[in-house]
Amino acid sequence: MSEDLSGKTVIVTGGNTGIGRVTAFELARLKAEVIIIGRNKETCETAVKDISALTKNDKVSYHIVDLGSFKSIAGFVQEFSSSHNTLDILVNNAGVMTPPVDVTEDNLDATVGINYMGHFYLTHLLGEMLVKSKARVVVLSAEAHKKANITLEQLEGDVPAFMQPVEKKSCDTDWAQFAISNRAKIYFAKELSARQPDITAVSVHPGVVSTDLFRSFNVLFKCFGICFRPFLKTPQQGAATTLHCCTGDMSGHKGEYFIDSKPSELAAGTIDPAVQKKLWDVSVALCEKLGK
Numbered sequence: 001m002s003e004d005l006s007g008k009t010v011i012v013t014g015g016n017t018g019i020g021r022v023t024a025f026e027l028a029r030l031k032a033e034v035i036i037i038g039r040n041k042e043t044c045e046t047a048v049k050d051i052s053a054l055t056k057n058d059k060v061s062y063h064i065v066d067l068g069s070f071k072s073i074a075g076f077v078q079e080f081s082s083s084h085n086t087l088d089i090l091v092n093n094a095g096v097m098t099p100p101v102d103v104t105e106d107n108l109d110a111t112v113g114i115n116y117m118g119h120f121y122l123t124h125l126l127g128e129m130l131v132k133s134k135a136r137v138v139v140l141s142a143e144a145h146k147k148a149n150i151t152l153e154q155l156e157g158d159v160p161a162f163m164q165p166v167e168k169k170s171c172d173t174d175w176a177q178f179a180i181s182n183r184a185k186i187y188f189a190k191e192l193s194a195r196q197p198d199i200t201a202v203s204v205h206p207g208v209v210s211t212d213l214f215r216s217f218n219v220l221f222k223c224f225g226i227c228f229r230p231f232l233k234t235p236q237q238g239a240a241t242t243l244h245c246c247t248g249d250m251s252g253h254k255g256e257y258f259i260d261s262k263p264s265e266l267a268a269g270t271i272d273p274a275v276q277k278k279l280w281d282v283s284v285a286l287c288e289k290l291g292k
């Protein structure tokens with residue numbers, strides 16, 4: 001993929017704030033048509049206005065989509081497909097750590113439902129277009145994946161246990177759900193690349209970045225965060241690996257996990273091929289069930 005993205009179409013989920021906003025800005029600067037997906041109308045509008053003005057690219061737009069709602073995702077894909085035939089880069093960037101709601105519209109745990117399942121459904125619906133465009137899919141994950149595991153037993157049933165609403169929410173369960181959603185996203189990028197030879201999917205850890213991801217944390221944690229801010233990456237630094245994966249040469253790196261713009265070896269035991277396949281199959285079945 002070249003550094004001149006004229007004629008290319010890109011979707012950035014969560015492109016209205018944080019790492020996603022910088023990603024959207026840089027891709028617009030490279031002349032791509034950029035479609036931002038976000039929930040907040042005000043920040044989406046400001047992002048589009050600022051990015052268009054600063055990059056002099058008038059092909060920047062937004063759609064209000066809740067990745068915690070299959071209906072909202074399907075509505076977006078229907079609209080997008082009626083006006084576009086190709087999609088060259090999909091950046092699955094949006095994410096929550098302590099979501100404002102506990103449960104998605106489709107009765108899934110909000111963290112896993114938004115971070116993993118919402119993006120799975122979005123990619124699933126855009127699948128044909130992504131294949132036709134020989135697209136790149138860049139999935140934001142996190143080193144937090146190391147704190148979680150997914151086993152075959154956990155994938156039993158129509159809705160795997162870790163996707164179901166958490167009964168007694170706490171700081172610990174928030175971290176656990178964030179971790180498992182990021183493990184699932186690494187599996188997703190690997191299996192998508194394996195199943196679709198024409199798609200190049202990779203996952204990314206952006207570093208620890210000073211953004212609003214921690215917005216719902218308690219005051220004590222926020223104060224802690226302010227003290228550590230000078231040691232965190234800026235959103236610009238945090239977007240660097242995503243941008244490398246969007247535009248750099250990814251041949252030979254399909255399905256890999258990137259940190260600091262380099263492929264990074266996953267710890268031994270992180271990936272179980274049987275889990276990878278079953279997680280995909282269970283997720284497709286869930287898309288078919290909930291997407292009706």
Ligand SMILES: NC(=O)c1ccc[n+]([C@@H]2O[C@H](COP(=O)([O-])OP(=O)(O)OC[C@H]3O[C@@H](n4cnc5c(N)ncnc54)[C@H](OP(=O)(O)O)[C@@H]3O)[C@@H](O)[C@H]2O)c1
Nearest residue numbers: 014018019038039040066067094095142208209211212213
């Ligand atoms: N910051 C870090 O240190 C760090 C570390 C590791 C991984 N990451 C990952 O990097 C990605 C970007 O995070 P960030 O740090 O830039 O966080 P951020 O500033 O909080 O941005 C998150 C974005 O996700 C969007 N979003 C959240 N829930 C959504 C929903 N239900 N539907 C649609 N959009 C939704 C938000 O849109 P609205 O504002 O409209 O809700 C926002 O644009 C995330 O996947 C995160 O897990 C971040």
